[in-house]
Amino acid sequence: MAERPEDLNLPNAVITRIIKEALPDGVNVSKEARRAISQAASVFVLYATSCANNFAMKAKRKTLNAADVLAAMEEMEFERFLEPLREALEGVFVIQDRYCGEWILHG
Amino acid sequence: MSTHTAADKDSAASANNKTISLPISRVRLIMKSSPDVSSINQDALFLTTKATELFVQFLAVSSFNNGSGKESNSLSYSDLASAAEETDTFHFLTDILPKKILAGDYLKTLEQMQDEEADN
Numbered sequence: 678m679a680e681r682p683e684d685l686n687l688p689n690a691v692i693t694r695i696i697k698e699a700l701p702d703g704v705n706v707s708k709e710a711r712r713a714i715s716q717a718a719s720v721f722v723l724y725a726t727s728c729a730n731n732f733a734m735k736a737k738r739k740t741l742n743a744a745d746v747l748a749a750m751e752e753m754e755f756e757r758f759l760e761p762l763r764e765a766l767e768g769v770f771v772i773q774d775r776y777c778g779e780w781i782l783h784g
Numbered sequence: 785m786s787t788h789t790a791a792d793k794d795s796a797a798s799a800n801n802k803t804i805s806l807p808i809s810r811v812r813l814i815m816k817s818s819p820d821v822s823s824i825n826q827d828a829l830f831l832t833t834k835a836t837e838l839f840v841q842f843l844a845v846s847s848f849n850n851g852s853g854k855e856s857n858s859l860s861y862s863d864l865a866s867a868a869e870e871t872d873t874f875h876f877l878t879d880i881l882p883k884k885i886l887a888g889d890y891l892k893t894l895e896q897m898q899d900e901e902a903d904n
Contacts, residue, residue, distance in 0.1 A: 685814050691805050692840060699841035700848055700859065709861040714843055717864070717877050719814055721839045724876055725832055726815040734820075741815075743827035750835060754873045758838045765804075765834045766827060 687718050728752050804833050811836060846871060 692715045696706055728749035729741050738745075743766060750758050811833045815824055824832075844859065850870070851863025862884065868877040 684810070685817060687806055687810055687814075687836070691807070695805065695837055695840045696844045696859075699844045701857075703857055704848065704853075705856075705858040706844075707858065707860050710847075710859050710864055713861055713864045713881055714840055716880050717843055717868075718836050718840050720877060720880055722811055722814045722832060722836055723818055725835060726818045726821055729828065729832075730818065730821050739822045741821065741824040741828040743825070743831055746828045746831040746835065753876075755835070755839070755842075757842070758835050761838060762831050762834055766831060 685719055687715055689715060692718065724753065725749050804830070804837060806833050806837055808833050843867065843874065846874075 689711065693706075693711055696711065696714060697704075700706070725746065726741070726749075729745040732745040732748045732752075733739070733741050736745075747759060747762065750756065750762065808829055812824065812829055815821060815829070815832060843864070847863040847867040848854070848859045850867060851859060853860055853863055861881075865881045865883045868874045868881040869883060
């Protein structure tokens with residue numbers, strides 16, 4: 678599906694911003710560390726997808742749904758994400774309009 | 785609707801929990817690169833994107849807190865590699881975050897191994 682390998686990376690600017698917001702002010706994050714976190718994030722997506730897909734397959738479904746992703750988080754021992762995720766899902770579906778908005782509406 | 789508590793430390797960084805900043809289209813592309821995934825519904829896509837953001841925050845914060853750069857106020861690659869090695873939940877990252885060793889040290893280990901082999 679991805680034509681170029683760099684399509685499987687997440688945008689560096691966004692990753693950098695998320696890191697900066699999470700850490701105390703003034704922490705210097707090396708370029709290498711930023712790259713590593715970005716790669717780790719891509720691997721996290723793949724790992725989560727694979728776990729979630731196992732749950733969907735067990736239930737004989739072809740489409741991954743929210744319950745599969747939440748079950749995957751538990752399986753991966755990221756239970757700490759469950760509550761913020763549920764909260765986010767309940768909220769209004771607003772996405773910062775920095776990237777084109779159209780894909781939001783299409784599965 | 786907002787139910788932020790003081791204990792809600794992890795998501796404190798993402799002041800607005802309802803929005804996401806990573807591009808959903810890119811996350812979907814990564815998910816679809818997995819061969820056995822046929823389709824992903826909207827909520828699953830949203831949750832995976834949000835989870836990835838939480839993961840980036842969590843990885844950065846725990847690597848920094850357990851890392852060696854707290855005094856110098858810096859986060860380095862080796863802090864991340866240590867987190868991958870030492871924290872159970874980050875174990876899946878050890879392949880892409882290998883610990884760096886000096887070539888000299890590596891050669892020494894190699895020599896030692898050869899010596900041990902010769903002894904046997």
